[in-house]
Amino acid sequence: MAKALNSRLTGVAVPVGALRGKGSLGVGEFADLGEFALLCKKMGLGLIQLLPVNDTGYESSPYSSLTAFALHPLYLRIEDLEEFKKAGAGVKTKIAEAGQKFEKAARFSHYQVLRAKIDILRDIYAAEKSGVAKKAAAGGSLALWIEENPWVKEYAMFRRLKEANGEKSWKEWPEHQKVAAKDVEALWNDAKLKEEHLFWVWVQEALDRQFSLAAKAITDAGLILEGDLPILMNEDSCDVWAHPEYFHLELSAGAPPDMYSPEGQNWGFPTYDWQAQSKDDYSFWRKRLKVAEKYYGAYRIDHVLGFFRIWAASRHDLTSNSALGRFVPYVPVNNKDLAGLGFDSGRIRWISRPHIPTKEIWDVLNANSIAHEADRIFSQVLTRVGSEELWLFKDEIRGEKDIAALGLLPAAQNYLCSAWQNRMLFEYEPGQFFPVWYFRNSRAYQTLSGNEKQALEALLEKRRVDSERIWEDQGKRLLTVLTASSDMLPCAEDLGAVPDCVPRVLTQLRILGLRVVRWFRDWGAPGQPFIPFEDYPELSVCTPAVHDSSIVREWWDREADQEHFSGFLGVPSLPRIYNPGTAKIILHKIAGSASRFRVFQIQDLLHLSPKWYAADPAAERVNVPGSYNEFNWTYRLPASIEAIGADTDFVKAVEELSAVKAAVKKGKK
Numbered sequence: 001m002a003k004a005l006n007s008r009l010t011g012v013a014v015p016v017g018a019l020r021g022k023g024s025l026g027v028g029e030f031a032d033l034g035e036f037a038l039l040c041k042k043m044g045l046g047l048i049q050l051l052p053v054n055d056t057g058y059e060s061s062p063y064s065s066l067t068a069f070a071l072h073p074l075y076l077r078i079e080d081l082e083e084f085k086k087a088g089a090g091v092k093t094k095i096a097e098a099g100q101k102f103e104k105a106a107r108f109s110h111y112q113v114l115r116a117k118i119d120i121l122r123d124i125y126a127a128e129k130s131g132v133a134k135k136a137a138a139g140g141s142l143a144l145w146i147e148e149n150p151w152v153k154e155y156a157m158f159r160r161l162k163e164a165n166g167e168k169s170w171k172e173w174p175e176h177q178k179v180a181a182k183d184v185e186a187l188w189n190d191a192k193l194k195e196e197h198l199f200w201v202w203v204q205e206a207l208d209r210q211f212s213l214a215a216k217a218i219t220d221a222g223l224i225l226e227g228d229l230p231i232l233m234n235e236d237s238c239d240v241w242a243h244p245e246y247f248h249l250e251l252s253a254g255a256p257p258d259m260y261s262p263e264g265q266n267w268g269f270p271t272y273d274w275q276a277q278s279k280d281d282y283s284f285w286r287k288r289l290k291v292a293e294k295y296y297g298a299y300r301i302d303h304v305l306g307f308f309r310i311w312a313a314s315r316h317d318l319t320s321n322s323a324l325g326r327f328v329p330y331v332p333v334n335n336k337d338l339a340g341l342g343f344d345s346g347r348i349r350w351i352s353r354p355h356i357p358t359k360e361i362w363d364v365l366n367a368n369s370i371a372h373e374a375d376r377i378f379s380q381v382l383t384r385v386g387s388e389e390l391w392l393f394k395d396e397i398r399g400e401k402d403i404a405a406l407g408l409l410p411a412a413q414n415y416l417c418s419a420w421q422n423r424m425l426f427e428y429e430p431g432q433f434f435p436v437w438y439f440r441n442s443r444a445y446q447t448l449s450g451n452e453k454q455a456l457e458a459l460l461e462k463r464r465v466d467s468e469r470i471w472e473d474q475g476k477r478l479l480t481v482l483t484a485s486s487d488m489l490p491c492a493e494d495l496g497a498v499p500d501c502v503p504r505v506l507t508q509l510r511i512l513g514l515r516v517v518r519w520f521r522d523w524g525a526p527g528q529p530f531i532p533f534e535d536y537p538e539l540s541v542c543t544p545a546v547h548d549s550s551i552v553r554e555w556w557d558r559e560a561d562q563e564h565f566s567g568f569l570g571v572p573s574l575p576r577i578y579n580p581g582t583a584k585i586i587l588h589k590i591a592g593s594a595s596r597f598r599v600f601q602i603q604d605l606l607h608l609s610p611k612w613y614a615a616d617p618a619a620e621r622v623n624v625p626g627s628y629n630e631f632n633w634t635y636r637l638p639a640s641i642e643a644i645g646a647d648t649d650f651v652k653a654v655e656e657l658s659a660v661k662a663a664v665k666k667g668k669k
Contacts, residue, residue, distance in 0.1 A: 004046065004224055005297060010591060010658045011047025011226070012040060013547070014602040015062075015622065015633070016075050020640040023079060025095065026102025026113040030210045031077040032641065033225075034217030038602050039645045041221045044658030048218060049226040049599055051547060051622075051633075053176075053211070055155075056234075057629035058167060060110035060622075060633040063230045063302065066158070067238045068288050069151040071207040078121065081206055083128040086310065091123050104150075106619070107634040125199050132202050133195070142198075145205045151287065153188045156200040158238035160193065169236040179242060183492075188407035196519060202384040215295040226491065227296035229288065231306045232269040239284070245276050246284055251312040254322040255496060257437050261626070264311070264322035264437070271310050271328060274478065282481045289486040296488055301511070304492035308502055309467070316399025324421050326434035329474065331466040333425065333433040333459060341455050351424040351444040352433060356382065358389040380406055381416060393420065424456075435460050472501035477510070483509050491541050491597070495519070507539060512597065517544045517590055518555060530568040533593040534663040542595035544586070544604060547622040551603045552586060553578040554617035578617075583607040584653065591660035600657075604635065608657070609650035614636050 014036070019028030021035050032352045033048070040048060052062040055070045078084055078095065098116045102108065107157055124133065135142035137666040146152055158170070165173050176183070187193060218225045232253050233239050240247055254266040277284060301307075313325035338348050361382075365371045381403065382391040397403060400417045408416070418654055424444045425433040439445055448456070483490060491512040506513050520531045536542055550559060556578045566574045569589050575582050587608070591598050603620045606612035614620050623632045637644065644650065 003148040004222075007046070007596075008662065009046035009224070009597050010044070010660075011049055011224075011597055011599040012045055012602050012605060013049040013543070013599050014053045015547075015635060016053055016532065016601065017633075017635050018635050020637050021196045022640070022642065023077060024354065025078065025098055025117065026105070027074055027108040027110075027159075028636070029077045030075045030207070030214045031080060033214035034221075035223040036216040036640050037223055037383050039641055039651075040223055042645070043651055045223065045654065047224045047226055047298070047597060050228060052228045052230050052302075054230075055159075057162070058111050058114060059234075060630075062228075063232075064163050064234045065230060065237060066162075066234065067151075067155050068284070069149075069291050070155045070204055070212060070238075073117060073121070073203050073207065074110070075211075076117065076121070076203065076207050078117065078124070080210060081124065083124050083131070087124055088127065088129060091120060091127075093125070094120050105636070106638075107631065107636055109630065110634055111245045111630075121203060122199070125202060129195060129198070130598050132198055136198055136201070142201065142205055145208070146201060149204070149208070149291075151291075152201050152204055152244045153197075154184055155204070155238050155615040157184065157193075158241055159200045170241045171236070178244075184242065199284065211295055219297070224297040224489075225295060226298040226300060226489075227292055228300040228302060229292060232267065232271075232303070235270050236269060243284070246273055247271065248273050248312075248328075250315055251328070252315055252317075252322070253306070254311050254313055254325060256325065256327075256496065257323050264313075264321065264323075264325060265626075266313050266317075266319040266322035268319050271312050274474065282478070285478075285481060286485045289482060289488070293486045293488050298489035298491055299486075301482070301490055301492045302566055304372075304475075304479075304506070304511075305496060305498065305502060306500065308471040308505075314399050316401050318400040318404065318417070321400070321417075321421075323437050324426055325437075326428055327428060327467065329467065329470050330434060331463050331470065332429075333435070333463060335431045337459055338433075341452070350447075351442075352427045353392055354419050354422045355385065355443065356391045356419050356422075358391065361391070364415045365412070368409075370409050370411055373409055373412045375503060376406065376408065377412060377416070382444060382555065394596060431615045468499050468501055471499055472505060475501065476505045479505060479509055479511065483511070507537075510539065512595075513540045514546075515540045515542045515543065515593075515595060516546060516549070518549075518560070527564075530565070530664075533589060534665045536593040536595045538594055538596055540595040541597040542590060542593040542597055543599045543601075544590050545601050546626050547601070551601055551607075551617060551620050552583070553604070553607050553613075554621070556582065556586070559588060567599035578607065578625075580608055580610055580653070584657075587657055588660050591657050592663040594662050604633075605654055605657075606638070606644070606650070606651035611647055611650070612644070614638065 014029070016030065016033065017028045019032040019036055021029065021032030024032050037048065052065065053072055054065040054076060055067050055072045056062060056064050057066045076137055102113055116207065132142065134140060136146070137143060161173060161176055162170070170177060188197065202595045215225050235249070249270045251273045253269045254264055255261065257264040309327045309329060311322065311325050312328045313322040316461055317324055335348060343351070351377055361377065365374055379395060381397060383394050400420055403416045404413060405419065421436065422442050423436055424439040424442045427433050427435050436442065445453070489512070494506065494513045495516065503513060515536055517530070521528045522531060545555065556562065562574065562576060566572050569585065571585055574585060587600065587604065620635065622635045
């Protein structure tokens with residue numbers, strides 16, 4: 001395996017749920033991976049990359065985990081359970097009915113399939129719970145498994161409590177919102193609850209067994225299985241519930257504004273308290289890796305930038321906007337810094353708190369015919385600055401959620417939320433300031449003199465440089481913990497606005513970075529040219545698309561500058577409408593990159609054959625970021641693994657792609 005990890009490989013990215021195997025029930029299951037691996041081997045592929053497979057409950061996003069350790073019941077093959085052999089006619093009827101209901105669907109229903117599976121598992125467990133209890137008794141196989149997987153105790157209790165509370169967040173439970181280690185042990189040893197706890201343990205042991213068998217089948221086929229470890233945990237997760245000391249619950253992680261998300265991204269997940277985690281030598285992460293390496297030979301580090309610094313917004317602001325966030329850690333601007341630039345306390349307030357002119361308020365109210373909201377705004381939201389025609393937000397207004405809670409009309413609320421962000425500096429702690437992302441657009445910035453602007457921006461640049469040193473030290477320290485804790489090959493998702501320290505640390509630690517072809521360009525050069533494939537770093541994974549982007553076909557037909565990209569490829573005559581010929585040319589060029597791994601979404605490989613084109617390429621996406629619906633994360637293959645494998649043209653086309661040699665730099669042989 002070690003030799004293979006250092007070899008140049010072509011791989012495929014596929015969600016487990018997308019597979020259509022011989023025995024799957026409405027969704028891909030772990031058992032389908034063995035069948036898929038044989039097809040991949042036949043086509044010359046060397047790696048299978050998965051999305052996260054941890055339990056997310058009824059939330060379809062695999063990056064919204066209820067747990068860092070437990071596997072998702074969605075991927076369990078019920079008919080492979082030992083207890084299924086004793087199941088009565090009722091259980092078998094339910095499975096048959098579920099198969100008829102779900103199997104022909106173009107995309108799977110995460111909620112409905114999971115609900116059906118849990119109901120069937122409940123029936124089987126009810127009939128066999130005495131046998132399961134015997135296995136869980138001292139010396140039994142399930143008892144030994146629990147001993148080897150101690151995390152399952154907290155997980156089983158969390159799942160029982162969550163189900164008992166109608167799947168509500170633990171923050172809404174009437175009891176057990178806070179638990180200490182002694183509470184967990186007491187709940188686990190409560191004889192009245194043991195039966196329910198063992199249900200979830202029984203399911204997890206079966207999932208572990210089935211996934212381990214699938215992983216072995218992949219290894220036996222000569223392929224590497226690459227997993228995906230989301231960096232962050234859902235606030236409503238077992239880990240945050242049981243170990244809040246590892247997290248900053250008052251902060252919400254996300255990403256700063258960019259060309260694709262001008263308001264930034266707010267994911268709603270708490271950030272890590274790395275100082276607290278260091279006290280037990282980062283045991284949370286070491287345990288995660290120990291569990292993951294039971295299955296994987298390589299793993300994707302989701303949002304690796306978060307190990308260096310994380311973008312964090314206040315929990316008091318709306319999740320639709322994180323422009324008023326900040327980097328953590330960060331060397332702050334303080335009162336002494338500002339005083340050194342000539343800012344007294346009044347001017348510090350001017351640049352750090354929104355000041356709203358009376359006339360502007362009335363202009364907005366009159367323009368929207370909502371002048372009757374004036375009394376509420378002036379009495380409940382704002383406070384006057386002395387006798388001036390300027391207003392500040394009241395001290396009790398902590399963020400956009402407090403504004404929204406007042407129930408103002410939408411036009412008034414939207415205006416006030418916008419005004420809340422109109423400042424240069426954000427005072428996140430007394431006397432500690434971070435520059436607002438759009439500070440140059442603020443009212444305060446426009447009033448500064450040229451010299452003041454120059455001096456302030458020089459200070460902010462110094463703070464950025466100072467902060468980057470801290471980011472580099474933190475990133476190197478944390479990623480060293482990961483690389484030292486496992487023999488798996490780490491592959492980093494290093495997209496976004498990447499500080500210079502990130503690629504430096506990844507190279508030092510031999511961690512593969514990610515290069516998405518459409519975004520790997522020299523953005524500072526005229527015409528923003530694509531980087532030649534022969535110049536891709538060897539320590540990288542090259543891919544034309546990711547689960548959050550359009551697939552190559554949709555990108556080519558609807559998004560790409562076709563003339564520019566065709567010229568870059570050296571094939572100016574590429575058809576304007578994507579077809580297997582276009583796919584072959586583009587994918588072969590990408591397969592020639594110098595990256596160690598070249599990984600293609602399964603949809604992009606399928607387009608090498610005319611048989612597997614959906615009417616609308618958008619229907620083949622895995623996820624559309626920023627949208628919440630039943631479409632996201634529910635992609636399925638257009639046919640069974642067996643039927644796709646019977647397409648000899650497709651198999652041959654992927655074989656040819658897998659055999660593509662690396663492009664040679666000009667001037668070299």
